[in-house]
Amino acid sequence: MQNKVKLLLVGPSECGKSTLSNFLSESGDVGGMIYRPTKGCRIVEFEIPNLTVNGMTKKVEVELWDVSGDMKYESCWPGIQRGSNGVLFVYNPGREDHARILDHFYTQFVEQQGLRETQCIVFCHYKPGTNGKGAKLSSSFNQVLTVDSQLEEDGVSTVRRDFNDFVGSVLTHMSAVVEMQENSILM
Numbered sequence: 001m002q003n004k005v006k007l008l009l010v011g012p013s014e015c016g017k018s019t020l021s022n023f024l025s026e027s028g029d030v031g032g033m034i035y036r037p038t039k040g041c042r043i044v045e046f047e048i049p050n051l052t053v054n055g056m057t058k059k060v061e062v063e064l065w066d067v068s069g070d071m072k073y074e075s076c077w078p079g080i081q082r083g084s085n086g087v088l089f090v091y092n093p094g095r096e097d098h099a100r101i102l103d104h105f106y107t108q109f110v111e112q113q114g115l116r117e118t119q120c121i122v123f124c125h126y127k128p129g130t131n132g133k134g135a136k137l138s139s140s141f142n143q144v145l146t147v148d149s150q151l152e153e154d155g156v157s158t159v160r161r162d163f164n165d166f167v168g169s170v171l172t173h174m175s176a177v178v179e180m181q182e183n184s185i186l187m
Contacts, residue, residue, distance in 0.1 A: 004061040005170055006083055010109055011090035012101040013069035016125040021066040023151055024163050038068040041080050051164055053171045077108055086119040086170040093124050099135040106140045117143040118173055121166045126150040
């Protein structure tokens with residue numbers, strides 16, 4: 001089984017994608033208050049040293065592609081998508097417009113790539129000072145796991161666990177696809 005996964009982190013501008021990618025990769029400022037928009041895409045590589053997949057503990061290499069939420073970079077998306085194994089959607093629940101924007105990302109990053117719902121997860125990301133759950137997601141996300149993420153002390157271990165579980169499920173899916181392909185060759 002392959003122990004490397006390419007994941008895309010997508011969502012509207014200013015929803016916390018880069019903060020979340022910095023936290024997951026342990027590679028940068030998580031609590032910064034100055035907004036710095038991602039230009040195009042930022043790739044963060046890191047390892048998950050002890051991830052259990054199909055009953056076996058593995059070291060997994062993760063390529064996390066933090067994709068800008070600015071639509072002016074949409075022409076770059078086909079190149080960014082190539083070879084991706086899963087998508088992490090991020091949105092701010094305090095912003096009504098984020099649900100509509102996520103629908104566009106779903107069409108572009110899931111439907112056009114032929115990914116399955118099991119290869120997706122939604123992080124309802126509570127930035128400091130975010131109130132309520134204003135953005136209701138469309139039916140496109142009914143079969144996609146949605147988790148709350150808050151990088152305050154109480155939510156830190158939950159966010160990492162949810163992410164690791166997601167990576168494990170993506171690797172399980174990848175393994176099943178390879179097995180089906182191998183079986184079809186043998187028949």
